[in-house]
Amino acid sequence: MAEAITFHYDVDGENFTSAGNASVQVKRKLRQLGFPPEIIKRVSIAMYEGEINMVIHASGGSADVTVTPEEVRIVLTDHGPGIADVALAMREGYSTAPDNIRSLGFGAGMGLPNMKRYTDTMEIDTEVGRGTTITMTVKVA
Amino acid sequence: MKIRELAEKMDLAPLSLPDGDREVEGFYAGDLLSWVMGRANAGNVWFTIMSNVNVLAVASLVDLSAVVLAEGVTLSDKDAASALEKGINVFTSEKSTFELCALAGELAK
Numbered sequence: 491m492a493e494a495i496t497f498h499y500d501v502d503g504e505n506f507t508s509a510g511n512a513s514v515q516v517k518r519k520l521r522q523l524g525f526p527p528e529i530i531k532r533v534s535i536a537m538y539e540g541e542i543n544m545v546i547h548a549s550g551g552s553a554d555v556t557v558t559p560e561e562v563r564i565v566l567t568d569h570g571p572g573i574a575d576v577a578l579a580m581r582e583g584y585s586t587a588p589d590n591i592r593s594l595g596f597g598a599g600m601g602l603p604n605m606k607r608y609t610d611t612m613e614i615d616t617e618v619g620r621g622t623t624i625t626m627t628v629k630v631a
Numbered sequence: 632m633k634i635r636e637l638a639e640k641m642d643l644a645p646l647s648l649p650d651g652d653r654e655v656e657g658f659y660a661g662d663l664l665s666w667v668m669g670r671a672n673a674g675n676v677w678f679t680i681m682s683n684v685n686v687l688a689v690a691s692l693v694d695l696s697a698v699v700l701a702e703g704v705t706l707s708d709k710d711a712a713s714a715l716e717k718g719i720n721v722f723t724s725e726k727s728t729f730e731l732c733a734l735a736g737e738l739a740k
């Protein structure tokens with residue numbers, strides 16, 4: 491079996507205009523590796539939503555992506571406030587985004603539901619005051 | 632229909648037009664980015680009043696055929712350059728999102 495390829499990105503919590511850069515780079519890498527467009531779309535949208543969430547809600551974090559021929563695994567880790575009620579956060583339309591963030595077009599409360607919808611597995615490990623780790627996989631075959 | 636043709640018929644002003652030969656495959660309207668990301672399909676033309684770098688990210692991730700900024704909204708020079716570099720078609724129009732949708736509906740008949 492071919493070896494796994496890994497990528498690591500630090501997601502800057504201050505810089506809003508660069509938010510999404512890690513997803514864009516992963517998208518480019520997957521394209522170079524010859525993955526099908528549908529897989530690339532699912533991975534990059536799920537990762538983008540998670541990346542933006544780390545910027546908006548957790549002052550940044552890091553992203554680790556592991557690519558094998560079978561699956562793409564995305565692990566997003568932050569040391570933000572954590573999510574008190576995961577079931578509530580997962581609901582379509584639930585958002586705590588502040589007004590200045592909403593004016594940019596965020597805050598539909600659709601990010602986490604999109605991440606769930608576009609991936610095959612998604613696990614949220616979170617603790618208030620400690621931070622959040624979200625692990626998502628997209629199966630290739 | 633190609634993007635170039637659509638732009639002519641709807642009187643859209645180009646802000647970035649790297650791929651005028653791209654085929655139009657349906658339309659989508661909305662201003663909440665995650666909503667658009669979850670619902671719009673590849674090839675759609677997207678009508679919105681939002682204009683910032685995240686709009687370009689959504690257009691690129693969903694692989695939209697064009698973004699049309701309604702109500703005379705435009706892009707900053709920096710974002711327009713970035714759109715061109717990313718291969719994203721972006722137009723502006725004085726019409727409202729509703730007027731754009733109505734017009735697109737006529738054309739799609």
Ligand SMILES: Nc1ncnc2c1ncn2[C@@H]1O[C@H](COP(=O)(O)OP(=O)(O)OP(=O)(O)O)[C@@H](O)[C@H]1O
Pocket residue numbers: 539543544546547548568570571572573579580584585586587595596597598599600601602603622664665666
């Ligand atoms: N990494 C995180 N750390 C802390 N809270 C989070 C994190 N990610 C999401 N949340 C919480 O979950 C809520 C729902 O997230 P979701 O991504 O679905 O919506 P949103 O980010 O508010 O808006 P949208 O993604 O539609 O622009 C957020 O408003 C926030 O309260």
Ligand SMILES: [Mg+2]
Pocket residue numbers: 539542543597600601602665
């Ligand atoms: Mg979100």
